[in-house]
Amino acid sequence: MSTAAAREFLRSAAKKSADLNHRQIIRRSIDHYNAAVVRGRATFADWEAARERCHEIKQEALNNLERYLLEFEQGVKERGGQVFWAENSAEASQYITNLAVSRGVRKVVKSKSMVAEEMHLSAALEKAGIEDIDTDLGEFIVQLRKEPPYHIVTPAMHLTRKDIAILFKEKLGDVDTDEPQELVAAARRALRKAFFSAEMGISGANFLVADAGMIAITTNEGNDRLGTSLPRIHVAIAGIEKIVPRLQDLALFWPVLASAGTGQTITCYNTLIGGPRGLGEVDGPEEFHVVLLDNGRSELLADREQREVLSCIRCGACLNACPVYRTVGGHTYGTTYSGPIGSVLTPHLRGLNEFQHLSYASSLCGACTDACPVKIDLHHHLLENRREAVRHADRPLSERVGFKIWSWTMESPKRFAMAGWLARAALRVVNAAHLDGSILDPARSWAKNHAPLPAPKKSFRELWGKANGTN
């Protein structure tokens, strides 16, 4: 069945892929990224060994997920932090908004968190009458535009400095230039006020470190550092799959994340937080809460074929590598996680029926799999999702009947030859009658965007037979 999400995907994909301006902006950004990644990888002696080791560590983490989560929880509790386990987005949002309301919080500063997007946390906070300000520059920009992030790592990838200049002039008022330096300074001024007046900081977590009982956050801007130092409450949200067993593992994951995410040797700030302000410490929040979100992840863990998808570190490399993503753009997916990883993950998080079309938003070229720093076999998972969709989700009657006829035809050389002859004859008639592209044209989906196919005189089998003298 063509769902509303699928129809919207096709509509937006057609529009975006014809938008040359959009394609140029994305191409420039990703060219920039590609050049940086070459430099980033050059800092490794053996990038393949790094990928294999990351894969191995993440498998180990998932294989022992219960033990490591409990170890992490124990560590946080020992330092005076709280850990809340949420089965779904609603429960997690409820916990955070209740906490905020009960502590008299009126303003929240948020640093980049894809899980917060997944939970639609902003909407929940707004409903509770709490102001929430995104502090990562890219997120701040898309929040001012009331848009979701375009990309996991680069939320405002689709905007030019001119777009941002117009936005800032209108919304911030104290800046009237398209110089990136000045625009960043304007955002800094606006956000400094927010950091020093907010009562709660909300962050994501790139990793949950089991043996240290700490969360690890990676940013270049340092917004997470202000947001987790100044407000009196810090809430970190993370999916339960974010575990790494040992602090030592970050000696590998930090450079790998940076290299795959932005092409840097290492990201500017890699922060570790284990609790609220400790005894004798100068500053820090009075309260530290970690919200561990399941939201379909434990069900994905039960899927033996696909559970490795949970080792994703959200670097965004597969988005940048994907020819479909680059053409249709991040917003077309209509999902929190876009690109290949989003296409694999979303049917598990939000339902196979509604999001099965994403499994087809791929050419199966495998560029995503090659790019993945933790070696997730992404394009095979897309194929597996297609298979699951055929098995379990609603497929149109025409498709089911069509494939029955197709397989019946393919089982016999005679029937195959006959079908070929029929198709060529039909094409000739359609082309002669100038009906190409009409409902009668067997190649009409091709003809939509291409010149009509000339009908070949002879079939491949005839040509082959002639060339080999067996006919």
Place this chain on the structure above:
Amino acid sequence: MAQTDNASRQRILARIRTALRERMVQPAPVPEKLIFPRVVDALDRFQKECAINITECVVTSDLHARAAGIKGILASLPAGDIFVQDSPELRRTATEFADGREIRWSSEGPPLESSQATITECEALVAQTGSVLVSAGCGGRGASIVAPVHIVVATIDQLVPDLDAALARVQSRGTVSANSYLCLITGSSRTADIEKILVMGAHGPRRLIIFLSQS
């Protein structure tokens, strides 16, 4: 409110347990391959990495030379107070480097937004990436992020070859368990969110300066 033993906890853990009745095939351990090139000359590498990530690294012979260096930097900054980690060593040399500025010591509370610079010690320096590892013990969480200039004082014995050694050091010395907060800092705050153009000083310091004493 905020009870941590919530009902969902049991349900999630039970689902994980059931899900993992059949474990994933654990890949054969990757044979010990060299993932990062070995760091041969730590100081040389550290200086090169600092140059790449736009950290100013000043190697000084003794504490007096260091104090003079800090004084020179402070002299170039706009008027205003500075925030300094309250450590015996920084206390001792304060009159030498302060350049007549008012000092807010970390023992008096976190840095003010008006601070022109912060001066702190660190837990380790990492040659592999040209990074500084600080903890809450180095003047607090805000000390290395609030002011536009962050000055770090370090000694050569704090320089370790790579990230692996740095994390091993803070774990084995109890720094991890003794602090609620650690941060590995590499260069100063930056963003490339606008057309991938690099802009320094997004939210944190625009300048990171490391004074490395060889004694």
